[in-house]
Amino acid sequence: MMRLGLLTAVLTVLASFCGMAIAQEQAASSDNAPAVHPSPAAGSGSPAVPTKEAASIHTRPVTADDKWMRIEGEKRFRTNCGRCHMAPHKFPPRTMATIVRHMRVRAMITDEDMRLILRYMTQ
């Protein structure tokens, strides 16, 4: 009986996760485009507040370096992250910073790759 209860609980949790995920995906779908246009909260799934850093980045004119970093960031994101798992959507900047630091240690991506990926994933 206890096992059945456990099973029901797990199934309920999974079902609720599915519901949450579908809701998040629908909310995020419009923000999930590649980072051609800066959008600090892109793909977060919940309305994120733009950071001061992100705001400062996005209010200054876009330079050739910015373009290069964005293109390189996307390239390195696809090359590094896709080696082990499907490329995730974007998360809010502070969350993304933690995830990238975690993956730097776990997947041993280079410091340069980490910075470019974080920049790409937070724009």
Next chain:
Amino acid sequence: MLTMMIAAGAFFSSSARAQVPAGQVSFGQIEDSTAIRPVAIFSGSAGFITNFDGGEPHLDPIVMPVLLVPIGQRWLVEARGTLESDLSKQPGVSGFHGQLEKGVDYAQVDFIANPYLTVTVGRFLTPFGIYNERLYPVWVRNLQSDPLILPIGIGPSDSSTGGMLRGGFKVTPKFNINYAAYYSALSTTSYVDSDRFAGVRVGVFIPGARLEVGTSFQHRLQDERSNSFGFHAIWQPLAIPLDIRAEVARSRFGSGYWIEPAYRLTQVPFWRNQMRRTQVVARVQQFYLGAPPGGDELPDVNTKQFEFGLNYYFMDGLKATSNYGRQFSADGNKNVWTMGLTYRFVLPLGRDGDE
């Protein structure tokens, strides 16, 4: 050993910061764009896997919570646990029964000393090959069954307790090197047990070809004091959405290999929305018994296995998975069917998107 590793970390921390190879962006050059204060995260994955192993049904719920706590610019405290159960039918009893298994996969402190070196202390996933450390979580793996050779070189609970030096860096614009050197102490404590061994893994990643190859070596410092060797490769051809992963491992108790191609159906010209979410996977693997047999939770007999699977990604983090496999061994051939649902979640523990 641990003291030496920490001392080496301190040395590299002070000396390597000024050394930037030609053609590489300097350590602080992209600093301004990434000066975002990270927030603690509660993340993890959950799955419910139904498994028919030789006709016997099993229900395998699993939850793997992950806690990530970044401290300052260079520290990260990370921990992952596993709660899982293998529920099966028992003779004479109705329903499914099994025990809840608990374990601490890793609970480690990482210090990012410089672009070339990270020092890790605590309990960590044993870096032998790639599967255990990088492909193990249910939301990452393409097939839900473990490779036959997975137990080789990773210790009794897949983890080590001790210290590790690791890192990845660009050598030239054409290739990167990653490495991990570790020492693990013997621990017999429940949930955090480990063996006494030392080892190293080195990999080369060629971004242009999207190819990574590497090798692992481990020496056990207890019991029979044997060596284990491994080789791994990941290749993602540029022209097609195909991932090919492979490992070879050899130890005193046995040896074997697995190779796993996975193809995403993004190029199929019809039902594009459904096809781009669908992935076809296969895995061929073989295990050869060593002497003496039965060590390291490996199969007791020579075994071959073929698996074919289909994954459907509803969205990022939510995946339906299914596969059929046929196992050939002296213990008898059998079919293995698997179906399941996996989910990955990320919850910030603090104000997100704001400094």
